[in-house]
Amino acid sequence: MNADLLTVRVERRDNEAEGICSYELVSADGTPLPAFTAGAHIDVHVAPGLVRQYSLCNPPHERHRYVIGVLRDPASRGGSQAMHEQIRAGAALTISAPRNHFPLVNAPRSVLLAGGIGITPLLAMAETLSSQGAQFALHYCTRSPERTAFRDRLLSAPYAAQVRFHHDSVQPLDLPALLAGLERDTHIYFCGPAGFIDHVKASAAAAGWPPEQLHLEYFGAAAAVPIDGDQPFEVKLKSSGKCYTIPPGVTVLRVLNDAGVFVPASCEQGVCGTCLTRVLDGVPDHRDLYLTEAEQAANDIFAPCCSRSKTASLLLDL
Numbered sequence: 001m002n003a004d005l006l007t008v009r010v011e012r013r014d015n016e017a018e019g020i021c022s023y024e025l026v027s028a029d030g031t032p033l034p035a036f037t038a039g040a041h042i043d044v045h046v047a048p049g050l051v052r053q054y055s056l057c058n059p060p061h062e063r064h065r066y067v068i069g070v071l072r073d074p075a076s077r078g079g080s081q082a083m084h085e086q087i088r089a090g091a092a093l094t095i096s097a098p099r100n101h102f103p104l105v106n107a108p109r110s111v112l113l114a115g116g117i118g119i120t121p122l123l124a125m126a127e128t129l130s131s132q133g134a135q136f137a138l139h140y141c142t143r144s145p146e147r148t149a150f151r152d153r154l155l156s157a158p159y160a161a162q163v164r165f166h167h168d169s170v171q172p173l174d175l176p177a178l179l180a181g182l183e184r185d186t187h188i189y190f191c192g193p194a195g196f197i198d199h200v201k202a203s204a205a206a207a208g209w210p211p212e213q214l215h216l217e218y219f220g221a222a223a224a225v226p227i228d229g230d231q232p233f234e235v236k237l238k239s240s241g242k243c244y245t246i247p248p249g250v251t252v253l254r255v256l257n258d259a260g261v262f263v264p265a266s267c268e269q270g271v272c273g274t275c276l277t278r279v280l281d282g283v284p285d286h287r288d289l290y291l292t293e294a295e296q297a298a299n300d301i302f303a304p305c306c307s308r309s310k311t312a313s314l315l316l317d318l
């Protein structure tokens with residue numbers, strides 16, 4: 001087994017809200033789990049060939065358990081469905097050690113904006129900021145109270161007074177008004193589905209918020225969805241000189257894997273960065289949600305699990 005992989009046991013599973021379960025994972029041999037920081041996630045090997053990323057939402061000082069929250073997503077390609085249907089208390093799971101692409105930075109004050117199940121990394125951040133005595137507020141947007149996971153935990157947390165719930169069905173968050181009332185040195189962390197992220201990004205841009213004070217993580221992604229008008233293109237591998245045609249609706253990753261060219265991958269949705277591959281020639285059509293705008297604009301790296309090509313061919317450093 002890969003040295004970075006761990007075997008854990010599901011100690012308990014709880015229904016947190018409509019369609020959302022939490023899973024408490026403990027080490028199978030009783031040894032402390034690897035330490036993590038707020039914003040970290042683990043890969044969960046849900047079933048053979050099915051690996052999904054879930055943020056850790058328990059207090060980061062804990063070493064005896066990891067807690068994840070899983071939304072049963074109707075658009076799921078199998079991951080959340082399998083978690084909900086097959087993974088019960090007592091089950092053994094293979095996971096990766098925690099990795100953090102969404103860390104807290106030193107800031108005079110912070111605002112955490114959660115959209116739905118995007119609450120999970122922000123819960124760990126709230127725990128950390130609270131334990132540091134930092135100035136922060138958490139705004140948690142959900143469709144309705146019934147779909148608000150971890151509500152009891154938040155209401156009884158030491159930082160409960162810094163939490164505001166916003167329900168689309170009652171009174172949605174007025175983001176421009178919130179931004180207008182913030183100190184300009186506030187760092188904003190936001191996590192949620194693509195529509196929520198886009199809304200926060202657009203509102204922050206309209207308010208002239210400094211981009212370096214915005215920190216985001218997508219939950220789920222529509223990145224791999226084919227777009228009408230997609231054209232076939234070629235990828236050429238530097239090492240072998242071999243060329244492969246990528247038809248519309250099929251990913252570069254799939255074509256290469258089918259041809260026996262191994263490219264490491266995990267989420268296959270453009271959110272984890274595992275498959276990033278150097279581009280030596282040609283212009284990628286970036287569809288991932290992982291690279292920053294500047295990294296995408298450099299056009300020297302792309303995510304073959306979802307991105308395509310703007311040019312007739314791409315030369316890859318493979």
Ligand code: FES
Pocket residue numbers: 264265266267268269270271272273274275276288290303304305306
């Ligand atoms: S496999 Fe996760 S970004 Fe490509």
